[in-house]
Amino acid sequence: MVGHRERTPEAGRGRSGAVALTVLVAALPWLWFAVRDAGTAADxxxxxxxxxxxxxVLVALVAALVPGSRVRRTRAGVFGxxxxxxxxxxxxxxxxxxDTGAVAGTGVGVLGxxxxxxxxxTPAMIDVGADVVVAAELAPDTAEDFGEEYPHSVVGGPQNSPVGVFSRYPARxxxxAGPDLPGMRVLVDGPDGEFVLYALHVPRPWFGASEEGYEVSVPEHYALAAAVADRVRAESLPVVLVGDLNSTDRGRDYRVLTDVLPDAMRETTGGPTSVGKWLPLLxxxxxxxxxPGWCGxxxxxxxxxxxxxxxxxxxxGPCAAAGDQ
Structure with missing residues (x-):
């Protein structure tokens, strides 16, 4: 007669504890969304x-494939x-x-x-046919090239990273640029009235400020984004912000800006804009x-x-429906 093994309460609790631990392992990565605004390390x-x-994922895959405890391999796979x-x-x-809604009328075509x-x-940017172009890191002849197509131009910005605004509408x-403004504030007289254009090139977040390159530390980068957000809050006219912000859209600096200015590019599906050697960072x-109240x-x-x-x-431009935000 085959013996029958009784399931003891201790064994049941042990099995439940093992399952609970596996669930905890699966949940751990999702804590990212709770701590992503915690500070520099999260940035x-x-x-x-x-x-x-x-x-x-690679480490977890190796751990899951290495012979050994089935529980350990399962948890490694689940975590990965x-x-x-x-x-x-x-x-x-x-x-x-x-999408925040449709633009009323013709709107203003912008290109950054x-x-x-x-x-x-430059030729590719001109071919887009935008009404207002914001170009960062201008070459010596770039302003001249755009000037043939755009009657109004403003050039300024950081000394080692000039920014140009080229417009079909009057602009001044x-x-x-200043310590808390990595670019320019430009008044544009558009078809729906005046608006303030923030034409920016925010330094790249790096291990620290660099005299050779256009770089700042990660905390300094966030501070610049927060300072720009504070400036925007104080504006009395509508604001359009265009530029190379060196701010990934999964980062805290992006969110501090979109707290005050909706992202017009989310009218459609997006993707990386940084290519070349930085493409792996997506x-x-x-x-x-x-x-707010403007759409794309x-x-x-x-x-x-x-x-x-x-x-x-x-x-x-202003949203077609008064309720669109």
Whole structure:
């Protein structure tokens, strides 16, 4: 007669505890969304998220495949899969459309792009046919090239990273670059009235400030974004913010800006604007943000030959419906 093993309460509790621990392991990566605004360490994780997730998944996969305890292998696999899902949600979530509504009338076509101190992207940017172009890292002849197509131009910005605004509508400088303004404030007299254009190129967040490159520390980068957000709150006219912000859309600095200015580029599905050697970071760092009550139509990324960025183009203006925000 085959013996019968009774299931003791202790065994049941042990099995329940093992299941609970596995569930906890699966839940751990999702804590990211609770701590992503915690500070500098979280900012660094946000920037490097795709590479960090790839590394975690690889380690978890190896741990799951190495012979040994079935429980350990299962938990490693569960953790790796959960981390992968968190990475997909964190990276691709801000690329999903979040349309704020249609633009009333014709609106103003805007294009932002970093030309990397080269003239080669200029023809492609002119071909877009935008009403207002914001170009960062101008080459010596870039302003001249745009001047043939755009009657109004304002050039300024940081000394080692000049920014140009080229407009079909009257435009004049309100304020040039300063310690808390990485670019220019420009008054544009558009078809629906005046608006303040923030034409920006925020320094790249790095290990620290660099005299050779256009870089600041990660905390300094967030402080600049927060300072710009404070400036926007004080504006009496509608604001359109365009530029290479070097701010990934999964980061705290992006969110501090979109708390006051909706993202017009989310009218459609997004994707990385930083290409070349930085493409593995999957950074959507070039942005067009607009005042509450303004909307965006026809958002798209534009290829800029010779640049390490894709341009961002969208038609902006007051929303067609008074209830659109």
């Amino acid at each position: 660094v994780v946000a920037i490097a998220m795709p590479l960090l997730v790839a590394g975690i 899969l959960s981390a992968l899902l968190v990475g997909v949600v964190a990276v691709a979530g801000p690329w999903l459309p979040a 792009g970093n030309v990397d101190f080269q003239d080669t992207p 400088l309100l304020e040039d 950074g959507r760092i070039d942005h067009v943000l607009v005042a 139509d026809g958002a798209r990324r534009e290829e800029l030959p010779g640049s390490s960025h894709r341009g961002v183009a969208v038609t902006v």
